[in-house]
Amino acid sequence: MTETIKQNKFANSSWNFELDEVENYSFWNNAFTKEECEKIVKIGKDKGLITGTTFNSINNVRQSNISWLYPSDDMEWVFRKVTDIVLNLNSRFFQFELFGINEGFQFTNYVAPSGNYGKHIDRSINIPVRKLSISIQLTNPEEYEGGELKVFDRDEGITMSKEQGTLIMFPSYMLHEVMPVTKGERNSLVTWITGKQFK
Numbered sequence: 001m002t003e004t005i006k007q008n009k010f011a012n013s014s015w016n017f018e019l020d021e022v023e024n025y026s027f028w029n030n031a032f033t034k035e036e037c038e039k040i041v042k043i044g045k046d047k048g049l050i051t052g053t054t055f056n057s058i059n060n061v062r063q064s065n066i067s068w069l070y071p072s073d074d075m076e077w078v079f080r081k082v083t084d085i086v087l088n089l090n091s092r093f094f095q096f097e098l099f100g101i102n103e104g105f106q107f108t109n110y111v112a113p114s115g116n117y118g119k120h121i122d123r124s125i126n127i128p129v130r131k132l133s134i135s136i137q138l139t140n141p142e143e144y145e146g147g148e149l150k151v152f153d154r155d156e157g158i159t160m161s162k163e164q165g166t167l168i169m170f171p172s173y174m175l176h177e178v179m180p181v182t183k184g185e186r187n188s189l190v191t192w193i194t195g196k197q198f199k
Helices: 002-011 034-046 076-094
Strands: 026-028 065-069 098-101 105-111 116-120 130-137 144-146 149-152 167-171 175-178 181-195
Touching: 026 076, 034 065, 034 105, 034 130, 034 181, 076 098, 076 130, 076 167, 076 181, 149 167
Parallel strands: none
Antiparallel strands: 026 167, 065 105, 098 181, 105 181, 116 175, 130 167, 130 181, 144 181, 149 175
16 A cells, blocks of 8 residues: 555646647648649649758758748738738647748749758757747649658658648657659649747
8 A cells, every 4th residue: 555655646746737739730621722732733833833942951851842932922812812821720739829921932943853851950040039830731642652751750650631722730859751753743832921939
């Protein structure tokens, strides 16, 4: 009986006022229609693609081409729709204090046989405080193979939906990767929602 009392005493050595209710990811099916996705792809490619880089310029981590898109690129309708979805998902699953989309959208094009983005997080020192990362699937999954977006809250990672038009959102401190595209090409639209420093 004495041993049982000792175990109970140390099993709960702290008393938390609040429990962590922040999810590791969320998603919104059919955020964009097939036609809207195709329009975004055209805008992204017409803007002119450049080679995607990383903060530390390690070339073997990422193989993709990108363009930067802003409201003036006939993208205001995208900004408005994403804003509504972000506010909805954030209130339900994250409850972060947010500023908005301060870096524009990054249109990303991954082409077989090696288009990919290895494991990374979207935060870095001396950049805007990224709180939420967004990835929108723009390509019909029947048109390419590989290219899965994985978010890691465990060793093997969780594979996100590849359905065209799906918006996926997760905290920017989550480890994630885009697996190599082995056939065809995968297009996505990425952005980061900024806010105050985490405290």
